[in-house]
Amino acid sequence: MKTHAMLLRENGPPTNLELTEMPVQTLGERDVLIEMKAAGVSYVDMLQIAGQYQVKPHLPFVPGQEGSGIVAEIGPSVRKFAVGDRVITSHSTGAWAERAVLDERRVTALPDGIDFVAAAGFRSNYATALLALQRARLQAGEVLLVHSAAGGVGMATVHIGKLMGATVIGTSSSDEKLAVVKAQGADHVVNYSDGFRDEVKSLTGGKGADVIFDPVGGDVFDESMRCINYLGRIVVIGFTGGRPALAKTNHLLIKDASVIGMTVGSFSAHEPEAAARNAEQILTWVGEGKLTPYVSHTLPLARAAEALELLRQRKVVSKAVLTMSDA
Incomplete structure (x- = not known):
């Protein structure tokens, strides 16, 4: 199986990103395959692409740390999710792709009432x-x-x-x-x-x-x-x-x-249970309609460099989000 993704081969400006086709990694026991629908764009992404962030992924890599999508396949030991579930995803890198494989612990059920674009960047x-x-x-x-x-x-x-x-x-x-x-x-x-x-x-x-x-x-x-x-x-x-x-x-x-x-x-590392309670509270508020994330710019995956430039120019209000071809 293959996926289209924004790949960075060399640190530098956002124009170094290229849309390419690449293989999807094989699912492990507790992994889920996500058909990504949208992915957030952040300053961390911009710094990682430039090679200026404290955490430097090995090149080449696919940027993107958060997104949303639908579970397409599950590993044999996965119990939390089923094929077809709507989810929010958390990545070290790799969200800027049409498909992504993640450990189920990095995936959260998406409440009803919030669309994929709004969900992609609020976590x-x-x-x-x-x-x-x-x-x-x-x-x-x-x-x-x-x-x-x-x-x-x-x-x-x-x-x-x-x-x-x-x-x-x-x-x-x-x-x-x-x-x-x-x-x-x-x-x-x-x-x-x-x-x-x-x-x-x-x-x-x-x-x-x-x-x-x-x-x-x-x-x-x-x-x-x-x-x-x-x-x-x-x-x-x-x-x-x-x-x-x-x-x-x-x-x-x-x-x-x-x-x-x-x-x-630091909070998540030292107080993981409290961090989990906070995440649950936020999702509850979103599900109840008490929180509605605001997204000022939505662009297709292929225009990721443009999204980063809008962020650099401080034209983005709250959040910019990339959408996948079939979103």
């Missing part, structure tokens, strides 16, 4: 968002400030923050993207191109935000420290702004504030 984003808000101990009625709210994890944080009963303020450098963030449930939006401290203070009656979600770092973190409420919490998940921030401890002392770092990878 890691919502897992990060939920864990961040748990670590921050977000309570109903508190003010949640979400930086880069138009990004995949930012949008997921807006969604879950509202579900948890918070008043959500979303930031971005684009008014066009902020319009989407507002439509997706944020109570207030702020363009932080010229700063955000004064507007956040104004929106909160001078108090500041109770919880601040920060994937940006750098100057954004510094300014966040100046609009945080008493007993406020900043959750740091990255530093896309270019430099890790240095917290001024005098600000922490004055506000009795906390800075919290987290990664889903």
Whole structure:
């Protein structure tokens, strides 16, 4: 059996990707063959293709870490799934293909009511968002400030923050993207191109935000420290702004504030049962229609390089997804 896939033979720009036909690996005892319908596109994919990510797959490889599809065949010891089941998939690499073989432990049943495109890219984003808000101990009625709210994890944080009963303020450098963030449930939006401290203070009656979600770092973190409420919490998940921030401890002392770092990878490794419960909770919310992932761009598999370029140019809002030829 063969499959079409986007293959990378040499690290470099996305144009190094080529659509090719290649053999599908043989199923093991606990493996499932998935007819892939859609696959998410992320910054991790872009970094892996460029050879700049900390985990460097052996060349050649097929990129893609998450997707959705239908079970086409199962190994002899598989008990969780049957042929025809709709599923969500988690890959180290290999999602950008029409067929993929995975251990059944990397496959999750897809709830009714969500299509393959929406399902393809939400798993890691919502897992990060939920864990961040748990670590921050977000309570109903508190003010949640979400930086880069138009990004995949930012949008997921807006969604879950509202579900948890918070008043959500979303930031971005684009008014066009902020319009989407507002439509997706944020109570207030702020363009932080010229700063955000004064507007956040104004929106909160001078108090500041109770919880601040920060994937940006750098100057954004510094300014966040100046609009945080008493007993406020900043959750740091990255530093896309270019430099890790240095917290001024005098600000922490004055506000009795906390800075919290987290990664889903560490959480899953150290607390696998809790991570599994979070994944189940997210799927329950999706199945109940309480969470609906937002996808701004959908492109066919053969245009993967174009999808990555849209991501690089920051034209993607929340998520871009690749669809397979028979999706």
